[in-house]
Every structure is written in C-alpha cells, then in structure tokens.
Amino acid sequence: MTDLGRSHFCGEITENMIGENVRLKGWARTRRDLGQVIFIDLGDQSGIVQTVFNPDISEKALNIADNIRGEYVLDVTGKVVRRDEETVNEKIATGTVEVRVEEVTILNKAKPLPFPMDEEINVSEDVRLSNRFLDLRRPQMQAIFQLRHQLTQEVRTFLNEHLFMEIETPMLTKSTPEGARDYLVPSRVHEHEFFALPQSPQLFKQLFMVAGFERYYQIARCFRDEDLRADRQPEFTQIDIEASFMNTEELFAMTEKMMARLLKVSHHLDVTTPFPRMTYHEAMHRYGSDKPDTRFGMELVELSDIVAGSEFQVFKKALANNGIVKGLNAKGQGDVMSRKEIDDLADFAAIYGAKGLAWLKVDEEKTLKGPITKFLSEDEQANILNAMAGESGDLLLFAADVQEVVFDVLGALRLKFGKELNLIDEDAFHFLWVTDFPLVEYDKDSGRYVPLHHPFTRPIEEDVDKVETAPEDVTANAYDLVLNGYELGGGSRRIHEPELQMQMFRSLGFSEEEAKEKFGFLIDALSYGAPPHGGIALGFDRIVMILTGADNLREVIAFPKTASASCLLTEAPGTVSEEQWKELHLSPRKKKANP
RNA sequence: GGGCCUGUAGUGUAGCGGUGAACAUGCCUGCCUGUCACGCAGGAGAUCGCGGGUUCGAAUCCCGUCAGGCCCGCCA
Numbered sequence: 001m002t003d004l005g006r007s008h009f010c011g012e013i014t015e016n017m018i019g020e021n022v023r024l025k026g027w028a029r030t031r032r033d034l035g036q037v038i039f040i041d042l043g044d045q046s047g048i049v050q051t052v053f054n055p056d057i058s059e060k061a062l063n064i065a066d067n068i069r070g071e072y073v074l075d076v077t078g079k080v081v082r083r084d085e086e087t088v089n090e091k092i093a094t095g096t097v098e099v100r101v102e103e104v105t106i107l108n109k110a111k112p113l114p115f116p117m118d119e120e121i122n123v124s125e126d127v128r129l130s131n132r133f134l135d136l137r138r139p140q141m142q143a144i145f146q147l148r149h150q151l152t153q154e155v156r157t158f159l160n161e162h163l164f165m166e167i168e169t170p171m172l173t174k175s176t177p178e179g180a181r182d183y184l185v186p187s188r189v190h191e192h193e194f195f196a197l198p199q200s201p202q203l204f205k206q207l208f209m210v211a212g213f214e215r216y217y218q219i220a221r222c223f224r225d226e227d228l229r230a231d232r233q234p235e236f237t238q239i240d241i242e243a244s245f246m247n248t249e250e251l252f253a254m255t256e257k258m259m260a261r262l263l264k265v266s267h268h269l270d271v272t273t274p275f276p277r278m279t280y281h282e283a284m285h286r287y288g289s290d291k292p293d294t295r296f297g298m299e300l301v302e303l304s305d306i307v308a309g310s311e312f313q314v315f316k317k318a319l320a321n322n323g324i325v326k327g328l329n330a331k332g333q334g335d336v337m338s339r340k341e342i343d344d345l346a347d348f349a350a351i352y353g354a355k356g357l358a359w360l361k362v363d364e365e366k367t368l369k370g371p372i373t374k375f376l377s378e379d380e381q382a383n384i385l386n387a388m389a390g391e392s393g394d395l396l397l398f399a400a401d402v403q404e405v406v407f408d409v410l411g412a413l414r415l416k417f418g419k420e421l422n423l424i425d426e427d428a429f430h431f432l433w434v435t436d437f438p439l440v441e442y443d444k445d446s447g448r449y450v451p452l453h454h455p456f457t458r459p460i461e462e463d464v465d466k467v468e469t470a471p472e473d474v475t476a477n478a479y480d481l482v483l484n485g486y487e488l489g490g491g492s493r494r495i496h497e498p499e500l501q502m503q504m505f506r507s508l509g510f511s512e513e514e515a516k517e518k519f520g521f522l523i524d525a526l527s528y529g530a531p532p533h534g535g536i537a538l539g540f541d542r543i544v545m546i547l548t549g550a551d552n553l554r555e556v557i558a559f560p561k562t563a564s565a566s567c568l569l570t571e572a573p574g575t576v577s578e579e580q581w582k583e584l585h586l587s588p589r590k591k592k593a594n595p
Numbered sequence: 596g597g598g599c600c601u602g603u604a605g606u607g608u609a610g611c612g613g614u615g616a617a618c619a620u621g622c623c624u625g626c627c628u629g630u631c632a633c634g635c636a637g638g639a640g641a642u643c644g645c646g647g648g649u650u651c652g653a654a655u656c657c658c659g660u661c662a663g664g665c666c667c668g669c670c671a
Contacts, residue, residue: 034634035627054628070621089631112622115606118632122607126663179671199671226670227596351598351667454671552664563664 005075011047013094017080022099024049025107027137028072029118031065038065041092042076042099045142049094050083051076051101061104071110071117071137077103125554129568132559144556147266148544152219154265155239155540158258164215164241169204171197171221177518178455178508180224183234186584197223200537202454203522205242206494209533210525214244219540225565230552231486231542234565238489239543242535248477248493252433255481255536263429266547275431275481283434284403288326288411290437293485294430296423300410301327303398306383312375314358318400325400328410329388330417333395334361345397348416352408358398362390415485426549432482436460439467439474440507448509453478455504456522457492458534467500471507481538483546491536498526 007023026044037054053065057078068074078101089095114131115123117138128135135141156166175182175196182196198204200222208216220240228234243251256273263269276294283292286299303325307315315325330337337345346357360370368381368390376384388396397413399406418424439459440449449471451457459467463474478492495501501523505515516523544556554560561567581587 032630037628
C-alpha cells in the first residue's frame with residue numbers, strides 16, 4: 001500500500017530491500033547528532049527504521065536534519081543499505097538495515113513534548129489523558145488498539161458466520177424506571193421532555209426477535225450515569241447478542257466458541273470448552289462473590305453447624321439472627337502476621353460491613369491460639385481445625401453476620417490474600433458460567449422486590465407459576481460469564497408471553513398504568529407472536545482489558561473518562577450558553593453554596 | 596454521599612520545621628562522521644495544586660478546598 005507518494009512503511013524495511021530506493025513518511029522518534037553524521041529513528045504505525053544523514057550522502061539533507069526535533073513529521077527519500085556487522089541494533093526489527101537519506105522534507109514541526117513517548121508508562125495519568133493524542137501515539141497504546149480492532153473484527157466474523165445480523169438501535173431513547181441512572185438529553189422540540197441514552201439495547205433487541213430478525217448482534221455503546229470504578233466507565237461497549245429459538249445450552253456453546261476465538265487471536269491459545277459452571281448459590285458460599293476468581297483456591301468454609309452451640313457471643317448472636325458463620329484459612333499467615341497486621345485486617349473487613357473479625361492462629365503443635373479460644377470448646381476447636389484444614393502456621397479468620405455481609409467480607413479478604421500472597425497465575429484464563437440467579441431480591445429501602453437482572457428475565461420453567469405468588473423463591477433463567485474474577489457480561493432467556501410479563505411487572509410493584517406507560521409497547525409486541533428468545537451482552541472493553549493485561553478500563557478506551565466522569569482532553573462536560581438553555585426550555589438551578 | 600492515597604521545574608522523583616529547594620531526563624547553546632536512551636561542556640527552567648491557620652521561621656505540621664487515583668455505597 002502506498003499513499004502520498006510513500007513507497008513503504010518504516011517497519012517493513014528488510015534486508016531483501018537492500019539497494020532499493022524508498023520514500024518513507026513518519027515521525028522523528030529519537031535523534032542522535034554526532035556533528036557530521038546524524039541518526040534519526042523514523043517511525044510510523046508499522047514500526048521504526050534508522051535513517052542516516054551525512055555530508056557524503058547529502059549536505060543539504062544533513063543541514064535540515066540539524067533542525068529536526070522529536071516528533072517532527074518527515075518525508076524522507078533514500079537508499080536502503082545493510083549496516084556494518086558491529087553497528088547492527090538487535091533491539092529493533094529493522095536493526096540490520098538503515099536508510100541513507102538523500103532528500104528530506106519537514107512536513108510539520110512539533111513542540112517539545114509534555115512527556116517522553118518512548119518509555120514505559122511512568123507519567124501520571126492526568127498528564128497522559130490531557131494529551132491523549134500523544135499518549136495514543138506511543139507504541140504500547142498502538143498495540144492495544146491494534147488488538148482491540150482485531151478482536152472487534154473477529155467478533156463480527158464469528159457472529160456473521162453463525163448467521164447473526166448486525167443492526168443498529170437508537171441512542172436517543174426513553175428513560176426506564178429500573179436500573180442505573182440514565183444520561184438524559186433534553187428535547188428542544190418537546191418542552192420538558194427528555195430522551196435517555198441507552199443503558200443497553202435490551203428492549204430493542206427483544207423487539208428485533210418479535211420482528212423476525214432471528215439472530216441479532218451489535219457492537220453497541222451503552223451509557224450509565226453511575227459512579228466509576230477501575231472496571232466501570234460511564235460509556236462502554238457491549239457485544240450485544242439475541243437469538244430466537246436458541247436455548248440456553250446452544251447460546252452457552254456459541255458464546256464459548258466465540259470467546260475461544262478471541263483468545264486464539266490475542267494469545268494463540270486454545271481454551272478448553274465447555275466452560276465450568278456454578279450456581280449463584282454455590283459461588284456465594286464457596287467464594288463470597290457472584291463473580292469468583294477461580295484462578296486460586298482459598299475457599300470459604302461453612303462453620304455454622306460446627307459452632308451452633310458455641311458460647312462465643314459473636315457467633316451465637318449471628319446465628320440467632322438468622323446469620324451464618326464462615327471461615328477463611330489464610331495459609332501460613334499465622335506465622336508472619338503481627339497483631340497489628342491482623343487488626344488492620346479487621347479494619348479492611350469493616351469496609352465491607354463487618355462489625356469485627358475473629359481470628360485464631362494454628363501453632364506448632366497444631367493447637368489453636370488466640371483471644372477467642374476461651375469461648376470455644378475442645379470439640380469445637382477440633383472441628384474448626386478439621387473443617388478448615390488448618391496446619392501449623394495458618395491464620396484462621398471468621399466472619400459471623402447475615403450471609404450477605406459474611407460473603408462480602410470473606411470474599412474481599414480472599415481476593416486480598418490471593419493478590420498479596422501471589423496465589424494468582426497471571427497467565428491463566430479461567431472462564432466460569434454463573435447460573436441460577438434469583439429472579440428478584442427484596443429491597444429494604446423501597447420496600448419492594450427488584451429484579452436482580454432485569455424485569456424481562458424469564459424464570460426457569462418449573463418456577464413460572466410462582467412469579468406472582470412467591471417471587472423471592474423464583475430462580476431466573478439468567479447467567480453471567482465470568483473471567484478471572486471479572487464479570488464479562490450476562491444474559492437470560494426472556495419472557496415472551498404478555499401475560500407472564502404483566503405478572504412480572506405486578507410482582508415488582510408496578511401498577512397496570514405504570515407498566516403500560518413505561519413498557520406498553522413491549523407488552524403489545526409480545527402479543528403478536530413473539531418467539532421464545534434469549535441472549536447475552538458481553539462487556540467488550542473488559543474483554544480487551546483482560547486480554548491486554550491492563551488493570552484499568554482507561555487503558556483500552558481511546559478517550560476515557562476520569563473517576564469523576566469528566567474528559568481531561570475536551571474538558572467535557574461543560575457549561576452551555578444561556579441561549580441553549582432557553583431553546584431547551586430549561587433554566588439552571590442555583591449551585592450549592594461554596595464558602 | 597462516605598473512606599483512603601497522591602499533588603515539588605515540561606516529565607519522573609528527592610527533600611518532610613531552619614543554607615540559594617536537590618537529582619535524573621527533556622529543553623536551549625557549543626563541540627563531536629557510526630550512534631542507537633550517543634557522548635562531552637555550558638545554560639535556562641519551580642507562585643513546592645490553591646486558600647487559611649500554627650510557628651521567630653512552613654514545600655515540610657494542622658484545617659479547608661480543588662484535581663487525579665483506588666475502594667464502599669451505587670452500578671436492572
């Protein structure tokens with residue numbers, strides 16, 4: 001490929017081209033000025049090649065090279081020559097050759113850079129983000145986005161092969177009462193009415209199924225106005241999939257094949273399918289998480305029965321209040337952790353709602369030592385030691401509370417130890433399906449049931465009659481795909497009968513009118529021969545993040561938002577003119593007083 | 596909404612109550628025909644995030660605030 005008169009890319013120059021005249025375009029990466037000879041590493045998207053300027057080739061070019069600085073844009077013509085044996089640079093792909101420059105034109109200058117471009121990232125992130133166009137020019141970033149592009153292509157190729165059709169859905173849509181906060185867009189035409197940016201194309205893809213597009217997908221942008229995390233951006237990309245007449249087994253198998261293809265692209269790795277599966281209940285009890293990192297063990301141990309008759313008030317109270325007692329064996333930590341460090345663990349546990357953190361050490365004689373031994377009978381101690389497979393030097397940690405707190409606390413401690421004790425194989429990819437989620441959970445604040453997934457999720461067939469009578473006992477035909485402790489995404493079979501959908505809305509405390517107002521079009525659509533259908537949505541940014549080994553979504557999104565959801569490059573969001581307010585029939589409220 | 600961490604030349608760091616705020620790199624000038632993170636010599640560059648307080652004296656201690664990051668809540 002050539003463009004603008006360019007004959008080759010810098011990274012393509014090989015020994016086969018020795019003697020050829022080439023014309024290259026790119027950026028001056030580093031310049032080594034030895035007076036009568038100047039070396040410039042010229043780089044473009046493909047890589048770099050060393051160019052040489054000296055008076056024996058062209059006095060004129062040398063004089064121009066004298067003024068070239070970092071990241072100047074150059075148009076270079078010259079001959080490819082073999083380097084002398086002793087001047088070969090093994091660090092670069094083109095290190096055995098160089099281009100002797102006969103002609104050079106400076107296409108554009110560059111100011112001194114705000115940060116070095118050639119090194120590993122040791123620049124603060126705000127500086128990188130406010131100069132993102134330069135940050136993205138760094139080879140490391142170029143590689144990430146090259147891979148991201150290839151993965152996008154692979155997803156499309158795969159789904160096309162499986163007869164899926166990519167169809168776009170609106171970005172300007174309607175606010176829905178459930179779920180995350182919407183990003184709202186005021187309407188100029190409709191006074192005091194708002195569009196919402198989609199949290200996901202959920203309803204539209206179901207309507208595609210009704211429409212008879214039996215297999216839909218979209219690399220879809222989604223928006224949620226909630227607080228950010230390292231793995232959460234307000235604007236993100238999903239691989240959104242929906243299929244009619246396909247059962248959950250078929251969808252699992254297909255999704256597994258697709259993920260395997262992505263691993264093949266990124267790591268030339270053959271992942272084992274089918275992926276392991278675990279129920280939500282099992283995941284919570286064994287790992288204290290609905291997205292367990294199964295790259296390491298250190299599972300939670302159920303102790304409620306063992307300590308059922310215990311005189312230890314903390315255990316006794318928790319069990320009396322319908323809570324549970326579970327333990328976590330921090331292998332070998334009894335020997336190394338000081339009293340202070342164990343107290344710090346209790347502070348850590350408090351973040352997740354623990355009122356305290358009981359602990360015991362296993363000493364050389366395999367007996368338990370610690371402040372709570374006096375409350376535990378010999379039998380209880382023996383049973384605990386046995387259940388937790390305690391060995392000399394171990395630190396046994398206990399959480400006793402309602403089960404949600406116990407899961408959160410021990411789940412968090414497990415991850416903390418997993419990381420700090422290097423129990424995690426960073427090169428491993430552990431996929432896991434988590435299945436059998438509850439359909440709803442009771443929300444104390446609003447005093448009603450809220451869907452765990454979304455209100456269109458279908459119960460498993462044997463629970464269908466219980467949707468209205470005992471919603472809290474219903475298991476959903478819903479599933480999450482987990483990779484290395486990250487929730488890649490989830491999906492479900494959907495309700496395709498209007499009556500069942502109305503039952504569901506009623507269970508969630510919607511009046512007939514509310515349901516009709518918010519979701520009338522869905523009920524209506526389901527009434528016209530909606531096929532059984534289901535689907536899944538996978539967080540594409542997270543996939544890219546994990547496959548590139550990044551620990552942060554910002555690394556794999558070209559122009560990401562900061563933790564406070566602003567863009568340091570454009571300084572969005574920003575204020576708008578009075579005129580714009582007026583056109584939208586809006587007026588600003590007074591800001592909170594700022595003393 | 597809450598907790599914790601970090602803000603010092605363009606960049607990365609040191610200094611943590613008392614000398615002219617130090618080092619590296621980048622930048623500028625000069626020298627250098629085989630470098631490759633070239634080298635050598637010289638030079639410029641800092642309202643120590645911002646505001647207040649404590650103190651004879653604050654980059655350093657305290658309070659507030661802003662920005663960035665991580666987490667809890669939140670995220671159907």
